[in-house]
Structure formats: structure tokens, C-alpha cells
Amino acid sequence: MHPDLHRYLDGEIPRERLPAELAAEAAEWDALLGSASLMQAERRAPPWLEERIMSAIRTAPRPGRKQRILRWIFEPRTVRLRPITLLVVSGVAALVLFVWPRGEPPVVPAPVTAAAPRSAPPARAGEEMIYVQFVFAGADARSVALAGDFNGWDTQRNPLRDPDGDGIWTGTFAIPPGLHKYMFVVDGDRWVTDPRAERYVDDGFGMRNALITVTAPRRRSS
Amino acid sequence: MHQSEAWGPVEEPNDGQVVARVIAGDREAYRVLVQRYQDMLYRHAARMTGHSDVAADLVQTALVKAYTQIDRCRKPDRFGAWLFRILANCCKDHLKDRRRRDISLDAYPEPVAARERSNPAVELERSELGVVIERALAMLPDIQREAFLLKHVEGLSYEEISEMLDVSISALKMRVLRAREALKSVLEEVL
Numbered sequence: 001m002h003p004d005l006h007r008y009l010d011g012e013i014p015r016e017r018l019p020a021e022l023a024a025e026a027a028e029w030d031a032l033l034g035s036a037s038l039m040q041a042e043r044r045a046p047p048w049l050e051e052r053i054m055s056a057i058r059t060a061p062r063p064g065r066k067q068r069i070l071r072w073i074f075e076p077r078t079v080r081l082r083p084i085t086l087l088v089v090s091g092v093a094a095l096v097l098f099v100w101p102r103g104e105p106p107v108v109p110a111p112v113t114a115a116a117p118r119s120a121p122p123a124r125a126g127e128e129m130i131y132v133q134f135v136f137a138g139a140d141a142r143s144v145a146l147a148g149d150f151n152g153w154d155t156q157r158n159p160l161r162d163p164d165g166d167g168i169w170t171g172t173f174a175i176p177p178g179l180h181k182y183m184f185v186v187d188g189d190r191w192v193t194d195p196r197a198e199r200y201v202d203d204g205f206g207m208r209n210a211l212i213t214v215t216a217p218r219r220r221s222s
Numbered sequence: 223m224h225q226s227e228a229w230g231p232v233e234e235p236n237d238g239q240v241v242a243r244v245i246a247g248d249r250e251a252y253r254v255l256v257q258r259y260q261d262m263l264y265r266h267a268a269r270m271t272g273h274s275d276v277a278a279d280l281v282q283t284a285l286v287k288a289y290t291q292i293d294r295c296r297k298p299d300r301f302g303a304w305l306f307r308i309l310a311n312c313c314k315d316h317l318k319d320r321r322r323r324d325i326s327l328d329a330y331p332e333p334v335a336a337r338e339r340s341n342p343a344v345e346l347e348r349s350e351l352g353v354v355i356e357r358a359l360a361m362l363p364d365i366q367r368e369a370f371l372l373k374h375v376e377g378l379s380y381e382e383i384s385e386m387l388d389v390s391i392s393a394l395k396m397r398v399l400r401a402r403e404a405l406k407s408v409l410e411e412v413l
Contacts, residue, residue, distance in 0.1 A: 001399075001402060001403055001406065006395075006399050006402070009402065010380075010395065010398070029402075031351070032351065032355065032405075032409070033374050035351040035352040035355055036352065036355050036374045036375050037374065037375060037377060038352050043261075043264065043265045043268060043269075044261045044264070044265075045260040045261050045263075045264035045278070045281065046264075046274075046278060049260060049264070049278050049281065049282070050253070050256055050257060050260060052278075052282060053256050053260070053281070053282050053285050053286065054250075054252070054253055054256065056282060056286045057249055057252055057256075057285075057286060057289050058249060060286050060289055060290050061290050062247065062249075063244070063245060063289065063290055063291065063292045063293045
């Protein structure tokens with residue numbers, strides 16, 4: 001078909017502007033499309049369809065906020081993102097994951113190592129603490145407590161327990177990192193040096209204090 | 223919106239007003255939209271699928287879907303275009319299954335009775351030509367048939383069709399052009 005004829009049929013040019021040789025073909029198309037337009041009036045929806053649709057509408061979910069929320073949650077959607085935005089978000093996420101300071105690291109018992117004797121100050125509020133388990137074997141003891149420079153040599157603050165009565169007394173206490181002197185206090189008034197300590201130091205009263213070095217676990221580096 | 227007859231003729235609410243009432247919870251208000259669009263939807267679905275019963279089902283599906291999602295209609299005043307896009311997608315989904323694409327030529331209507339026309343001889347001839355056109359249209363590819371029907375049967379502008387189908391005007395013009403050429407060659411064989 002001639003392009004001008006299409007332009008005429010699209011309503012872009014009037015019939016008078018068509019070349020004379022296209023006039024007959026244009027008339028044929030006018031008749032044909034006139035018949036096509038009659039098809040519009042020839043077909044209507046069946047009379048029962050309206051009621052059938054309205055019956056379905058009455059039982060259909062009501063449009064509203066709940067439907068919107070459910071659709072928002074469950075419907076797949078396309079997310080458009082600028083590459084630069086993606087890079088920035090990825091960078092921030094990496095920073096938070098690998099560089100940002102973390103909270104308290106997991107607490108593990110500190111290894112006991114030999115070190116030069118040095119007195120450690122009592123624990124201060126807010127200071128980093130390491131949980132250390134102490135064990136004392138005393139089948140005849142009625143009570144056992146831990147006293148050291150970390151608790152001001154208090155004989156009651158850190159009691160050990162022997163819940164099953166097998167004579168093995170244990171207690172896990174928060175100790176600040178550093179070198180500490182300590183002793184066990186049995187039955188409230190008997191000071192006993194820890195026989196399992198690796199190092200000792202004289203206490204100035206004719207006995208020996210046990211020594212323990214408490215070290216903080218290494219932080220994971222970035 | 224609804225005026226008493228004492229106040230004059232009842233004014234037809236526009237689509238945007240009806241949509242607002244439906245969203246506010248008035249289910250029965252949706253009947254206005256059903257009445258307004260069901261014929262056009264049915265005609266289009268019938269000519270796209272070739273089956274009256276399938277067309278009725280598709281129209282119902284489209285109208286119910288439009289109701290449940292009516293709050294997503296961004297331009298309530300253009301509800302008709304949005305609704306038609308839903309129906310067009312329903313038709314496409316139906317036609318995707320090639321096994322179901324057994325367009326029945328028997329589904330097309332008989333010529334309109336001559337007594338309904340002012341010039342019986344001429345109108346009979348024209349309506350018979352309409353049946354031939356309809357049968358020829360059934361042989362066109364779906365997207366060409368869809369564009370031709372909306373342009374030359376429904377008499378819509380390219381701008382309106384573009385909004386309804388979400389297709390560019392240049393693409394639509396090309397579809398209609400192809401449809402005319404295909405139709406012409408089919409009719410030349412038949413007539």
C-alpha cells in the first residue's frame with residue numbers, strides 16, 4: 001500500500017490531498033473500514049454477564065490497606081538502583097561489618113602465664129574484665145573463697161561452690177587483665193596458697209601468694 | 223453525585239468519582255463501571271479469542287481483578303484505559319496457550335438484520351462485508367488484530383490506544399499498517 005494511503009487512513013491528511021491514482025483505492029478502504037466500524041454495534045455483552053460479575057464482586061476481597069500490604073509483601077517487584085548507589089551502600093555495609101568497633105568480645109578464660117611479680121590495682125567500674133575459673137581441692141572444707149588484689153583481699157566476695165559434694169570447689173569470677181596475687185580462704189579464716197599456681201611470691205607474712213596473669217583475648221583485626 | 227429528578231437530569235458520575243466511592247467501600251457503585259465498559263471489553267475479547275463464552279469469562283476476570291486492585295489505579299479518571307490494559311493482558315495470557323488458540327469462525331455474528339438499517343440493500347451488503355472482515359481479522363497475528371480492532375472498530379485514537387496498551391504510538395501505527403496490508407491480501411483472495 002502507498003504510504004500516503006496509510007496517512008490518509010490514519011487521519012493525517014485529507015482525501016483531497018491524495019494523488020488521483022489513489023482515489024479509487026481510498027474509496028474501497030472507506031467502504032471496508034465503514035463496515036468494520038459497524039462491527040462495534042453488532043456485538044454486546046450478554047445480558048446475564050453484568051449480574052454474574054456483580055455476584056463475583058460481592059464475594060471478592062475488598063480493596064484496601066490490608067490487600068495493599070499483602071501485595072507489597074508477597075508480590076515480586078523490580079528494584080531500580082543506580083550503580084553509584086549500589087557502590088555506596090556496599091561500601092557502608094563493608095565498613096560496618098569489618099571496620100566498625102565491636103561491642104565486648106566474647107569472654108574466655110585467660111591463660112595463666114609466668115610473669116614478673118607486679119601488683120595489680122583493684123578492678124574499676126567499666127574496666128574490661130575477663131572471666132577466670134578457679135579450682136580448689138578440699139574435701140574437708142566447709143567453705144572456700146577467693147581473695148586477691150583484684151577484690152581488695154575480701155574473704156567473702158568471691159565464694160567457690162561444691163554443689164555435688166565431691167570436694168572440688170570451683171568459681172568463675174571477672175578479673176581485670178594484668179598480673180594478680182591471690183589466695184584461697186578456707187572455712188573463713190584459713191589462708192591457703194593455690195597448689196596449682198605456676199608462680200608464687202612471698203606475701204611478707206611467711207606465706208606465698210599465688211600469681212596469675214590475666215590477658216584479654218586478641219581482637220579480630222580488620 | 224446522584225441528583226433527584228426534581229433538580230434536573232441525573233448527571234453521570236465520571237470514572238474518578240465512581241472509583242473513589244468503590245475504594246471507600248461501596249461495592250454496588252462498581253456496577254456503574256461494569257455497565258460502562260462491559261460491552262467494549264466483551265467485543266474486544268470476543269474478537270481476540272473467537273469465542274463468546276471465553277470472552278465473557280475474560281471480561282469477568284478482568285473486571286473482578288480491577289475491583290480487587292482498584293486502589294492501584296493511579297489515574298482514576300482514566301479507569302477505562304487501565305481496565306482495558308488488564309483485559310488485554312488476560313487475552314494475551316489466554317492466547318499464549320496455543321492449544322487453546324482454536325479461533326472458531328462460527329463464533330462471529332451473523333449479519334445485522336437489514337430492517338434495522340435505513341437503506342436495507344446497502345446496509346446488508348456492508349454488514350456482510352463486516353463478517354468477511356471479521357473472519358479475515360481472525361487470521362492476523364494477535365498484536366496486529368488488537369491494534370486494528372481498537373483503531374478501526376472501536377474508533378480510538380492512537381494516543382488512547384497507546385495509553386491502553388502501554389505501547390508507543392509509532393509501534394501502534396506500524397501494527398495497524400501491517401494489519402491493513404495483511405487484511406487487504408486476505409480480502410483480495412476471498413472477494
